[in-house]
Amino acid sequence: MKIDDNKRIEGFLQMQLLRQVLKNTIEDSPSFDLVLESVTNAMADKNGGLNGINLGSIDLKDLGYGGGTKLVSDVRSTSSNVKSNNPKLDEIVENVSRKFGVDKDLIISVIKQESSFQPNCVSEAGAMGLMQLMPSTAKEMGVNNPFDMEENINGGTKYLKGLLDMYGNSKELALAAYNAGPGTLQNRGVKNTSDIGKLPYETKNYVKKVMKNYGK
Structure with missing residues (x-):
């Protein structure tokens, strides 16, 4: 084996070690990929080497990241596809998200699908406000005024x-239950996401649209 080959292998192993350390620190995510790329670029010399070691034909995709354009695209794709354009609503969502530990983008996506950000809307079935709470649900959740944005x-x-806790943090199942009720899922034998096809079209479409808005 040539000396250059040994150096390239050594460089590869060093990067694998670096990747594992970073992964254990900040988890495997688009943010992790960006950090890894930044560190690699900072370590690379003007000839494209790493600490004087030419990476040669090593494919950096093997180290867990692709090109910068793709990474930026991946990071952007982790944001919700909908915006409320209402600073007060966004502030409430931010606070409630921290309070209950629910992704703010998921909350926004539900609000978009339920009411299209209209706080005073009422459905034919009697669901009220931004997140379309039925009277019994509002009472159970301690909501006195379902048309108050913060309460709702x-x-x-x-x-x-x-619901997320009930279904093991499966967003699809939680959303299905939010729309159709947990009893419907139980009666139709829906125990995992592959069973969602057993649900009414309205509920299947609801889950699809919210998850599309959610964009994650």
Whole structure:
């Protein structure tokens, strides 16, 4: 084996070690990929080497990241595809998200699908406000005024959090239950995401649209 080959292998192994250390520190995510790329670029010399070691034909995709354009695209794709354009609503969602530990983008996506950000809307079935709470659900969640943005989002997110806990943090199942009720899922034998096809079209479409808005 040539000396250059030994150096390239050594460089590869060093990068693998670096990748594992970073992964254990900040987890495997688009953010992790960006950090890895930044560190690699900082360590690379003007000839494209790493600490004087030419990486040669090593494919950096093997180290866990692709090109910068793809990484930026991946990071952008982790944001919700919908915006409320309402600073007060966004502030409430931010606070409630921290309170219950539910992703703010998921909350926003539910609000978009339920009410299109209209705090005073009422459905034919009697669901009220931004997160379309039924009277019984609003009462159970401690919501006195379902048309108050803060109360409604607080109650709706509290309910959503309960469903996420119930279904092992499966967003698809929690959303299905938010739309159709946990009883419907139980009666139709829906125990995992592959069973969602057993649900009514309205619920299947609801889950699809919210997850599309969610964009993660």
